[in-house]
Amino acid sequence: xxxxxxxxxxxxxxxxxxxxxxxxxxxxxxxxxxxxxxxxxxxxxxxxxxxxxxxxxxxxxxxxxxxxxxxxxxxxxxxxxxxxxxxxxxxxxxxxxxxxxxxxxxxxxxxxxxxxxxxxxxxxxxxxxxxxxx
Amino acid sequence: xxxxxxxxxxxxxxxxxxxxxxxxxxxxxxxxxxxxxxxxxxxxxxxxxxxxxxxxxxxxxxx
Numbered sequence: 001x002x003x004x005x006x007x008x009x010x011x012x013x014x015x016x017x018x019x020x021x022x023x024x025x026x027x028x029x030x031x032x033x034x035x036x037x038x039x040x041x042x043x044x045x046x047x048x049x050x051x052x053x054x055x056x057x058x059x060x061x062x063x064x065x066x067x068x069x070x071x072x073x074x075x076x077x078x079x080x081x082x083x084x085x086x087x088x089x090x091x092x093x094x095x096x097x098x099x100x101x102x103x104x105x106x107x108x109x110x111x112x113x114x115x116x117x118x119x120x121x122x123x124x125x126x127x128x129x130x131x132x133x134x
Numbered sequence: 135x136x137x138x139x140x141x142x143x144x145x146x147x148x149x150x151x152x153x154x155x156x157x158x159x160x161x162x163x164x165x166x167x168x169x170x171x172x173x174x175x176x177x178x179x180x181x182x183x184x185x186x187x188x189x190x191x192x193x194x195x196x197x
Binding site for chain 2: 006007008009010011021027028029030031033035036037038039040042044046047049050061062063064065066067070071104105106107108110
């Protein structure tokens with residue numbers, strides 16, 4: 001599969017970042033960021049109000065973001081389904097634990113049980129990413 | 135009609151609903167956004183995003 005990078009405003013104009021559409025337990029997220037610097041996938045808590053997944057509160061972890069801010073995120077009790085679809089390709093599906101955090105600014109796909117399931121090639125010059133199941 | 139780019143500075147901090155890569159609705163709350171789009175005939179073609187603040191940097195590790 002191949003996906004175009006996503007155009008995003010920032011202070012010096014526009015930047016193009018690697019994202020892909022992901023369906024999480026049936027909920028369609030249009031541009032989840034490929035965050036190779038993230039240990040885990042982190043989703044805004046509001047999404048779990050919709051999905052109603054059971055969370056393992058006793059396994060809540062503290063995370064530190066790129067700027068040094070510390071925040072807490074709660075994992076799902078069970079693995080949830082990731083699904084990536086594109087016309088002309090067989091869907092790529094797998095299951096993994098995700099974390100939910102209140103105030104999470106965007107949808108980040110991290111390494112644990114997510115990016116470590118995939119082979120992703122980032123072509124920044126052409127603003128495209130290529131994806132196969134690992 | 136000008137269609138706003140999904141990850142534009144105007145959408146920073148908001149949830150956005152889009153179809154075919156173009157924004158159709160936005161809201162500060164996901165629940166409100168879902169209500170805005172629930173009766174659309176093309177609801178099955180709608181995708182959702184949360185737009186981060188301007189100058190966003192990802193990456194996070196457990197401590």
